[in-house]
Amino acid sequence: MAEITGAEALIESLENENVEVIFGYPGGSVLPIYDELYDADIRHVLIATAYMDSVPLVAITGQVPRPLIGGDAFQEADITGITLPITKHNYLVKDVHDLPRIIKEAFYIASTGRPGPVLIDIPKDVTTDTLDFTYPQKINLRGYIPPKSADVKHLREAAQLILKSERPVIYAGGGIIISDAAGELLSLAETIMAPVTTTLMGKGAFPDNHPLSIGMPGMHGTKYANYAIQESDIVIAVGVRFDDRVTGKLESFAPNAKIIHIDIDPAEIRKNIRVDVSIVGDAKTALLRLIGLVKESQPRTDPWLDRINKWKQEFPLQYKKDGLKPQYVVESICELYPDAIITTEVGQNQMWAAQYFRCTRPRTFISSGGLGTMGYGFPAAIGAKVGVPDATVIDIAGDGSFQMNSQELATTVQNNVPVVVAILNNGYLGMVRQWQELFFEQRYSATIIEDSVDFVKLAEAYGALGLRVERPEDVKPTLKEAVGSCKPCIIDFIVERTENVSPMVPAGAAINEILDLE
Amino acid sequence: MKKHTLSVLVENKPGVLARISGLFSRRGFNIESLAVGVTEETSISRITIVVSGDDAVLEQVKKQLNKLIDVIHIAELSPYDSVSRELALIKVEVDTTTRSMVMQIVDVFRARIIDVATDSLIVEVTGSKGKIASIQRLLSQFGIKEMVRTGKVALHRMSKTAADTIPEKLQKPEEE
Numbered sequence: 080m081a082e083i084t085g086a087e088a089l090i091e092s093l094e095n096e097n098v099e100v101i102f103g104y105p106g107g108s109v110l111p112i113y114d115e116l117y118d119a120d121i122r123h124v125l126i127a128t129a130y131m132d133s134v135p136l137v138a139i140t141g142q143v144p145r146p147l148i149g150g151d152a153f154q155e156a157d158i159t160g161i162t163l164p165i166t167k168h169n170y171l172v173k174d175v176h177d178l179p180r181i182i183k184e185a186f187y188i189a190s191t192g193r194p195g196p197v198l199i200d201i202p203k204d205v206t207t208d209t210l211d212f213t214y215p216q217k218i219n220l221r222g223y224i225p226p227k228s229a230d231v232k233h234l235r236e237a238a239q240l241i242l243k244s245e246r247p248v249i250y251a252g253g254g255i256i257i258s259d260a261a262g263e264l265l266s267l268a269e270t271i272m273a274p275v276t277t278t279l280m281g282k283g284a285f286p287d288n289h290p291l292s293i294g295m296p297g298m299h300g301t302k303y304a305n306y307a308i309q310e311s312d313i314v315i316a317v318g319v320r321f322d323d324r325v326t327g328k329l330e331s332f333a334p335n336a337k338i339i340h341i342d343i344d345p346a347e348i349r350k351n352i353r354v355d356v357s358i359v360g361d362a363k364t365a366l367l368r369l370i371g372l373v374k375e376s377q378p379r380t381d382p383w384l385d386r387i388n389k390w391k392q393e394f395p396l397q398y399k400k401d402g403l404k405p406q407y408v409v410e411s412i413c414e415l416y417p418d419a420i421i422t423t424e425v426g427q428n429q430m431w432a433a434q435y436f437r438c439t440r441p442r443t444f445i446s447s448g449g450l451g452t453m454g455y456g457f458p459a460a461i462g463a464k465v466g467v468p469d470a471t472v473i474d475i476a477g478d479g480s481f482q483m484n485s486q487e488l489a490t491t492v493q494n495n496v497p498v499v500v501a502i503l504n505n506g507y508l509g510m511v512r513q514w515q516e517l518f519f520e521q522r523y524s525a526t527i528i529e530d531s532v533d534f535v536k537l538a539e540a541y542g543a544l545g546l547r548v549e550r551p552e553d554v555k556p557t558l559k560e561a562v563g564s565c566k567p568c569i570i571d572f573i574v575e576r577t578e579n580v581s582p583m584v585p586a587g588a589a590i591n592e593i594l595d596l597e
Numbered sequence: 598m599k600k601h602t603l604s605v606l607v608e609n610k611p612g613v614l615a616r617i618s619g620l621f622s623r624r625g626f627n628i629e630s631l632a633v634g635v636t637e638e639t640s641i642s643r644i645t646i647v648v649s650g651d652d653a654v655l656e657q658v659k660k661q662l663n664k665l666i667d668v669i670h671i672a673e674l675s676p677y678d679s680v681s682r683e684l685a686l687i688k689v690e691v692d693t694t695t696r697s698m699v700m701q702i703v704d705v706f707r708a709r710i711i712d713v714a715t716d717s718l719i720v721e722v723t724g725s726k727g728k729i730a731s732i733q734r735l736l737s738q739f740g741i742k743e744m745v746r747t748g749k750v751a752l753h754r755m756s757k758t759a760a761d762t763i764p765e766k767l768q769k770p771e772e773e
Contacts, residue, residue, distance in 0.1 A: 159612070160615070163615065163616060163619050164619060164623050167664075167666075168665075168666040171612075188666060220666060221669050222607070222608060222665070222666050222667055222668050222669040223666045344664070345660050345663070346657065346660035346661050346663070346664055348660075349653065349656065350657060
């Protein structure tokens with residue numbers, strides 16, 4: 080067989096992994112790879128966010144030629160060193176013969192167990208070296224054995240606790256979505272008649288319009304989700320990591336409850352919180368088995384559900400409907416496009432999206448959770464639209480966050496990716512402003528960004544559609560115009576400037592100490 | 598705070614130590630000492646790490662280490678089922694009158710003199726942390742010019758090999 084170059088081997092290997100789209104950016108050291116690629120799509124990649132939120136991602140970077148490594152060559156960066164703490168694993172390819180094996184391993188590591196990003200750094204001269212190419216069939220990683228089945232003994236203990244419970248709460252996160260376990264979650268909830276709270280990363284894992292749904296927990300969650308957790312006698316936590324934005328003050332979290340924690344990553348068990356029963360394994364398998372163990376039971380949760388429904392009526396999510404309110408924009412998007420894929424930027428826009436967009440399916444709400452990476456939503460929307468071309472994709476954005484990656488407008492126009500960016504424009508870095516208002520005597524240091532840019536003209540400058548809305552009655556017609564245009568589009572919603580995200584648990588407080596904000 | 602000795606088998610590859618030390622620093626774990634060397638199986642290195650912390654910290658250290666792809670196996674070694682040693686080289690100031698006194702102390706501790714100069718000796722001593730501290734204290738009266746010591750190394754008492762601790766099917770990389 081004829082020898083091929085490292086760059087050709089890379090492309091062949093990616094084809095072996097069924098890669099359809101590559102997002103990237105060319106430069107000197109990756110020229111041989113781009114020469115092979117010629118007509119791929121382009122996207123900026125956010126790796127640390129992928130690590131925190133367990134996103135399977137393989138990133139390929141170009142390095143200076145091997146003889147120059149360590150000599151501070153032009154554009155040399157120790158990218159494997161830099162990304163050590165924010166990747167699941169990374170590689171520096173030193174020999175072209177290792178390349179097929181490394182790519183095979185990288186895809187395996189990124190997508191199995193608790194998923195995460197894997198980076199492969201390839202020196203330029205490795206991409207031009209040649210090899211006899213065969214793609215390996217087997218993987219041999221003696222230090223990496225992702226957990227498979229859940230422990231039966233612990234599942235029985237969990238089932239016992241559930242059967243005795245009168246006030247259960249299911250606390251479900253991104254792990255449900257990663258493991259495709261939404262069906263099993265629904266089935267468990269309906270079997271034991273337990274209310275379900277979904278985290279930001281778990282939004283879509285359980286239908287927001289289901290009677291057992293109690294919305295999001297934590298800092299900007301619903302009051303009834305927080306009250307339910309605090310009053311519960313058992314918390315069934317699945318695919319979650321007890322983030323501080325969810326738990327508030329750890330010592331007062333679910334004080335009367337036994338905690339069952341199901342997660343594929345053993346390091347998550349007891350990392351932040353005491354656990355009574357831990358089950359390490361895939362959420363889907365674990366839930367299926369758990370359902371089998373509790374399905375004969377007769378739920379005794381009617382009084383509990385009555386209490387929760389009273390809280391729902393007494394403490395609904397609400398806002399004053401005067402002027403153009405950001406919450407109203409989100410509600411309108413939800414009403415017109417309930418099946419859309421929603422991405423969010425970070426900050427107030429993200430919380431309003433989480434509160435007021437009612438998801439019914441997994442993988443339709445894409446947001447940067449653990450790191451709160453500003454600028455995430457727009458490139459994520461482009462990725463979603465390329466991946467699911469038939470879906471309506473809407474980025475719910477803030478005027479601050481959107482500007483972190485607004486240059487990607489060029490990508491949407493050049494590649495004809497018709498996503499809609501709904502900017503909730505309040506002229507502030509709103510979430511920080513909200514904290515300054517509440518905790519720093521309204522000293523708005525460095526958060527006022529009023530009139531920083533004309534988003535309509537910005538869109539037009541790139542060849543996209545730019546629209547502006549200043550009155551509530553124009554919200555829905557303009558959304559229809561934007562989606563109907565089938566062009567990349569920005570809608571600049573000039574919303575009430577000082578609207579706060581409410582309710583709110585102050586940092587460090589117990590989650591039942593949740594306040595309404597004006 | 599309680600001290601724990603971990604014996605960690607890792608892939609013998611460049612960069613593995615950086616992965617481990619980086620993990621300790623960013624998660625706020627304390628390393629008391631650390632020693633690395635290749636095992637009888639040349640593709641595997643053994644890292645002996647002494648960490649301090651309560652049981653919850655130890656649990657996290659072990660679990661987080663396990664998540665590293667290049668970490669093959671972790672064992673906690675207790676003083677009862679393992680043997681451990683540290684080594685120190687101590688350069689002691691001597692003159693004609695103190696040389697014999699130093700040599701007496703060296704004898705008592707079953708240490709060795711491995712270099713002799715006109716005005717100094719280098720003493721090699723192995724043993725526990727406590728033993729090394731004792732000889733150091735005794736020698737300090739003569740004046741210690743320089744000193745170097747290793748981290749603790751430790752081995753399980755049972756007659757197994759490094760490769761034995763790895764699940765059988767994963768023992769050796771398959772030949773292509």
